[in-house]
Structures are given as structure tokens and as C-alpha cells.
Amino acid sequence: MTATLVDRVLANDQAGIARMLTRIERRDEGVDKELAQLHEHTGRAHVVGITGPPGSGKSTLVSAMALEYRRQGRTVGILAVDPSSAYSGGAILGDHIRMNALAGNPDVYIRSLATRGALGGLSRAVVDGLSVLDAAGKDVILLETVGVGQVEVDIMGVAHSTVVVSIPGAGDAIQAIKAGLLEVADVHVVNKADAPGADRTVSELRDMLRLSRRKAFQWNVPVQKTSATKHEGIAELIAELDKHLGWMHEHGELEQHARRISTTRVRWAAEEVALRDLRPGKPDFDAAVEQVAHRRTDPLTAARQLLGVDTAGNPPQTSPIPKEGTS
Ligand SMILES: Nc1nc2c(ncn2[C@@H]2O[C@H](COP(=O)(O)OP(=O)(O)OP(=O)(O)O)[C@@H](O)[C@H]2O)c(=O)[nH]1
Numbered sequence: 445m446t447a448t449l450v451d452r453v454l455a456n457d458q459a460g461i462a463r464m465l466t467r468i469e470r471r472d473e474g475v476d477k478e479l480a481q482l483h484e485h486t487g488r489a490h491v492v493g494i495t496g497p498p499g500s501g502k503s504t505l506v507s508a509m510a511l512e513y514r515r516q517g518r519t520v521g522i523l524a525v526d527p528s529s530a531y532s533g534g535a536i537l538g539d540h541i542r543m544n545a546l547a548g549n550p551d552v553y554i555r556s557l558a559t560r561g562a563l564g565g566l567s568r569a570v571v572d573g574l575s576v577l578d579a580a581g582k583d584v585i586l587l588e589t590v591g592v593g594q595v596e597v598d599i600m601g602v603a604h605s606t607v608v609v610s611i612p613g614a615g616d617a618i619q620a621i622k623a624g625l626l627e628v629a630d631v632h633v634v635n636k637a638d639a640p641g642a643d644r645t646v647s648e649l650r651d652m653l654r655l656s657r658r659k660a661f662q663w664n665v666p667v668q669k670t671s672a673t674k675h676e677g678i679a680e681l682i683a684e685l686d687k688h689l690g691w692m693h694e695h696g697e698l699e700q701h702a703r704r705i706s707t708t709r710v711r712w713a714a715e716e717v718a719l720r721d722l723r724p725g726k727p728d729f730d731a732a733v734e735q736v737a738h739r740r741t742d743p744l745t746a747a748r749q750l751l752g753v754d755t756a757g758n759p760p761q762t763s764p765i766p767k768e769g770t771s
């Protein structure tokens with residue numbers, strides 16, 4: 445008997461994981477059933493988001509972190525999110541080449557994730573992709589996104605801990621603010637600390653964090669200097685991330701986080717279930733379209749009839765991942 449794709453993912457089979465992620469990107473038929481089977485095997489991994497301006501050294505940092513986690517005996521999955529590949533159809537080649545230095549190590553799985561504009565789109569592919577790596581038993585999943593644009597900031601909402609990477613130089617800390625990244629950081633990193641000006645950027649960031657200082661009992665956002673190329677500050681960064689996860693656990697934040705993501709996932713699934721048979725070619729649907737086109741009924745009434753909903757309800761809408769504090 446051949447193993448199912450779900451079995452292969454659960455056995456941490458590299459080719460199985462790759463195939464499952466491709467199915468997620470394309471939203472292949474049946475992928476939801478596979479994801480449903482994986483669900484009970486998830487919830488173990490620490491998901492760490494890494495974001496920051498282009499070229500700040502995120503991929504290099506992620507590679508260095510992966511090596512350090514491995515040194516500590518922890519398994520790692522890496523997802524690099526590249527919304528622009530939605531247009532080019534390809535993955536970030538540069539990242540692949542750099543990251544493949546690690547690829548010989550079977551405990552580090554590396555993958556760039558791209559997707560076409562499906563329902564829920566990229567955020568959904570990321571959430572599902574994380575589940576796959578989680579179910580495969582990765583201890584830590586590093587999620588790299590370029591810190592530009594709202595989509596990337598939203599995607600960071602799926603991470604338990606978010607690292608915002610800045611680099612030394614006048615005004616770079618300000619750039620993080622402009623990109624809306626100051627608030628999403630659980631840990632700030634000033635990377636390229638081997639270059640001049642790192643200490644100044646660290647104190648700029650600390651000043652800004654003090655100004656935005658939040659309520660008591662909140663996580664105290666640290667600022668960590670790293671040199672990803674020289675592997676300096678990496679163990680310290682990981683220690684901060686472990687501390688953050690512990691803090692999340694102690695303060696019930698992990699449970700909150702799981703609830704926020706689950707809210708979005710149930711809504712996505714509900715939309716999909718509801719819309720499955722609502723498309724041209726399905727007799728009931730075509731009949732309803734005729735009725736509406738000839739003004740014999742209105743779109744809302746037709747939709748309610750098709751869904752078997754008589755009472756007042758809101759029409760389906762695409763749900764973004766709710767951000768912290770808005771749920
Ligand atoms: N001096 C120095 N250079 C670094 C360091 N980390 C990364 N770099 C260099 O910075 C450049 C960009 O690094 P990447 O890791 O590709 O940066 P990135 O943020 O992933 O870039 P994008 O994914 O394109 O946004 C490369 O040439 C790296 O070698 C560091 O700590 N010190």
C-alpha cells in the first residue's frame with residue numbers, strides 16, 4: 445500500500461512536503477481535505493516572522509538563525525513569501541541560491557511560496573503552508589516577507605513572534621515606522637552591525653519604542669544587534685525569541701493567537717463550502733442567474749435561496765487575517 449500525501453507530510457518526507465505546498469499554492473482539488481487531516485497534528489511549531497526593508501539581510505539572517513537552531517538540536521522550516529512571484533510565476537532565485545547552502549541538511553526545509561490571486565490569496569497559502577511544516581514536526585518555522593505594503597504586514601499576523609530587521613544608517617529606524625513595522629515588532633534587529641552606525645540605530649529604535657511605550661504587563665520589545673554574515677548576535681536573538689514565546693504562553697497570548705487564526709480559517713472554509721456549487725454550469729445557479737437577470741428576483745434573495753438561508757445574514761466576503769487587538 446502506498447502512503448498518502450498526508451502520511452508523507454506527517455513522516456516529514458521532503459518530497460511529500462514539497463508536493464503538498466505546491467498543491468496549496470495552486471489550491472488544487474482535494475487540498476482542503478488533506479489540510480483538514482493535518483490539522484490535529486499542528487500547534488507545536490514556533491512561527492517566527494522576519495520582515496524588514498529590501499536588502500536588509502533577512503534571508504542571510506534566516507539562514508544564520510536556521511543554523512543556530514540546528515546547532516541547538518531544533519528542526520527548522522523556512523517559508524519565504526514573495527507576492528511579486530504572483531506576476532513572474534517564479535520563486536526568488538537569489539534566495540534559493542543562498543538558502544540552498546542549507547539544503548543538504550534534511551532538518552531544514554526551505555521553500556519560497558507564491559500564489560495566484562485565489563480566495564484569501566497569499567495570506568491563506570501562508571497559513572496553510574505553515575500548517576504543513578508544523579504537522580511535519582518542525583520545531584521552528586521562519587517566515588520571511590519583505591516589509592513593504594499592507595499584505596506583508598498582514599502576513600506577519602500569522603507569526604507568534606515578529607522580528608523587524610533594520611540596518612545602520614540615518615533614518616532607517618524611521619523607515620520602519622513609515623512601513624508600519626514599528627508596532628508589529630516583538631523583537632527589533634539591527635542587522636549589519638558590522639557596518640558603522642549600528643549603535644546609533646539601536647538607540648534611535650529604543651527612543652522610539654520608549655515613546656510608543658505601551659501598558660504595563662506588556663512584552664518589553666528588545667533591540668538586538670546582529671551580523672548575519674558573521675553569525676554574531678544570532679544566539680542572543682534566538683534567546684529573545686524563546687523568551688517571547690514563553691511570555692506569550694504565560695499571558696494567554698498563544699491561545700488568543702490561535703483563536704484569531706482559527707476565526708479567519710473557519711471563515712475561509714465557510715466561504716469555500718458555500719461557494720463550491722455556486723458557479724456557472726450548475727443548474728440551480730444558472731436558473732437563479734436567469735431570474736436575477738430578468739428582474740424576477742434580486743441577487744440577495746437568490747443567493748439566500750441557493751444557500752438555504754432564510755433569515756437575514758450578511759453576504760459572504762473575503763476575510764483578511766484580523767490584526768492583534770482588533771478581534
Ligand atoms: N555587512 C553585512 N552584510 C550583510 C549582512 N547580512 C546580510 N548582508 C548582505 O546584504 C545583502 C542582502 O542580503 P539578503 O539576505 O539578501 O537581504 P534580504 O533582506 O533578504 O533581501 P530581499 O529578500 O531582497 O529583501 C547581501 O549581499 C548580504 O550578503 C550583515 O550582517 N553584514
Ligand SMILES: [Mg+2]
Pocket residue numbers: 502503504539588
Ligand atoms: Mg530575502
